Amino acid sequence: xxxxxxxxxxxxxxxxxxxxxxxxxxxxxxxxxxxxxxxxxxxxxxxxxxxxxxxxxxxxxxxxxxxxxxxxxxxxxxxxxxxxxxxxxxxxxxxxxxxxxxxxxxxxxxxxxxxxxxxxxxxxxxxxxxxxxxxxxxxxxxxxxxxxxxxxxxxxxxxxxxxxxxxxxxxxxxxxxxxxxxxxxxxxxxxxxxxxxxxxxxxxxxxxxxxxxxxxxxxxxxxxxxxxxxxxxxxxxxxxxxxxxxxxxxxxxxxxxxxxxxxxxxxxxxxxxxxxxxxxxxxxxxxxxxxxxxxxxxxxxxxxxxxxxxxxxxxxxxxxxxxxxxx
Ligand SMILES: [Zn+2]
Ligand SMILES: [Zn+2]
Numbered sequence: 001x002x003x004x005x006x007x008x009x010x011x012x013x014x015x016x017x018x019x020x021x022x023x024x025x026x027x028x029x030x031x032x033x034x035x036x037x038x039x040x041x042x043x044x045x046x047x048x049x050x051x052x053x054x055x056x057x058x059x060x061x062x063x064x065x066x067x068x069x070x071x072x073x074x075x076x077x078x079x080x081x082x083x084x085x086x087x088x089x090x091x092x093x094x095x096x097x098x099x100x101x102x103x104x105x106x107x108x109x110x111x112x113x114x115x116x117x118x119x120x121x122x123x124x125x126x127x128x129x130x131x132x133x134x135x136x137x138x139x140x141x142x143x144x145x146x147x148x149x150x151x152x153x154x155x156x157x158x159x160x161x162x163x164x165x166x167x168x169x170x171x172x173x174x175x176x177x178x179x180x181x182x183x184x185x186x187x188x189x190x191x192x193x194x195x196x197x198x199x200x201x202x203x204x205x206x207x208x209x210x211x212x213x214x215x216x217x218x219x220x221x222x223x224x225x226x227x228x229x230x231x232x233x234x235x236x237x238x239x240x241x242x243x244x245x246x247x248x249x250x251x252x253x254x255x256x257x258x259x260x261x262x263x264x265x266x267x268x269x270x271x272x273x274x275x276x277x278x279x280x281x282x283x284x285x286x287x288x289x290x291x292x293x294x295x296x297x298x299x300x301x302x303x304x305x306x307x308x309x310x311x312x313x314x315x316x317x318x319x320x321x322x323x324x325x326x327x
Contacts, residue, residue: 002327003057003120004307009047012308013058013119021124022068028076028127029068030084035118036061036143037302037310037323038172039230040086043254044113045311053114059325060086060111061146062118062125063139073127081139082130083146083287087278088115089126103154103277110277119307121327131283136291144297144322145290148172153286155226155251155275156180162223163187166241168214169229170203172322173251176295177226178206183293189218189241191234193317202298202320217241226251235272236261244268251275299324 001020004013023029041058043049062084066076076082089109090097096104109115109126116123133142152173159165165181166189167174178188190203190211200211210219214234221243227234227250235258238248245268253276266272298321302310310323 001120001122002304003116004304004325005055005057006045007055009045009052009054013045013311015305020122023070023073023124025070025072026127027070027124028066028073028082028130029122029124030062030064030082030130031067031122032062032064032118032120032327033081033139034063034143035059035304035325036146036148036172037307037314037325038147039314040147040253041112042311042315048254049113051114056113057116057118057120057123058112059118059120060084060088060113061143061148061324062111062123063133063143063146064118064123067122070127076127076130076132081133081135083133083142084111084118084123084125084130085146085150085278085283086110086112087280088129100279100281103279103282108277119304119325121304129280131287133287140299140301140324140326141297143324144172144176144299145287145295148322149176149290149295150278150283150286151251151275152177152226152228153180154278154282155249157282158247158249158273158275159224159226160247162246164189164220164223166191166218166222166225166238168225168227168234168238169231170199170211171228173228174226175202175206175298175321178203178208179295180293182207189222191216196317199317199320222246224249227255228252230255232256232258236265239265239270239272242270245270247271247273249273249275297322301326303327
């Protein structure tokens with residue numbers, strides 16, 4: 001097999017030939033058809049997360065077909081199309097796992113971060129954490145649902161049922177979530193980097209009620225806001241934009257420091273929370289609903305060997321929607 005391997009933190013990925021791995025009894029091997037590129041991959045590569053591990057193959061929005069099954073795997077078959085998400089393994093026995101909060105597991109493994117991911121021609125995964133995807137939909141179009149869609153879905157649930165929803169940072173996750181929230185009959189307010197008129201126009205093309213600069217005051221107070229951008233300065237801005245009792249959800253795994261802000265922004269029962277990872281139930285719920293919603297993902301494809309280019313374009317905001325690598 002071949003992979004775009006991260007050998008040292010902070011360096012470019014290298015096209016590398018590796019020995020084909022055989023799955024353990026509880027694992028499957030998947031021939032990768034498409035793998036989305038996520039902001040978290042940049043954090044992994046930059047060494048900004050707390051358990052850096054190299055060498056590692058990044059990538060956790062994997063769509064592919066099973067080509068080898070471990071001896072103890074049930075319910076999956078050779079040739080079946082599956083999706084492999086960020087949550088790659090949980091312990092099953094810690095206080096979080098036994099209370100339906102496996103997203104907070106004490107001994108988890110994460111795809112493309114602490115176990116090898118999908119910037120490769122093949123990946124070995126824990127079978128219990130693979131989602132059957134069926135045959136509807138294109139491999140490339142489905143890939144961004146595996147993290148941008150899923151984490152967005154969990155963040156949306158966390159934001160509550162309010163009808164006026166702000167999305168700060170209009171990239172892969174927000175472009176999917178705006179469609180979900182519109183389908184739920186909510187009004188979506190899209191906030192972008194100041195002056196990014198291209199992304200604001202992109203957001204409007206997806207049916208949002210309003211799009212503007214992240215430091216602008218929206219035309220109405222929001223019931224909730226989700227921050228996807230990795231910019232801590234957005235936290236006080238979002239708190240300022242929500243009504244009394246409103247909630248601000250930080251959906252990224254990493255964020256620059258949050259500046260100090262007056263208590264009056266939090267006062268009147270405004271809430272500030274974060275969302276971490278996903279549970280398998282989140283994945284099942286979202287992937288069941290996604291075809292009904294008719295989500296259209298906007299993707300820019302790169303050959304797997306051009307992964308560094310895709311990552312650089314993501315960092316610079318050079319495309320709308322999501323980048324997807326194809327081996
Ligand atoms: Zn656990
Ligand atoms: Zn991700």
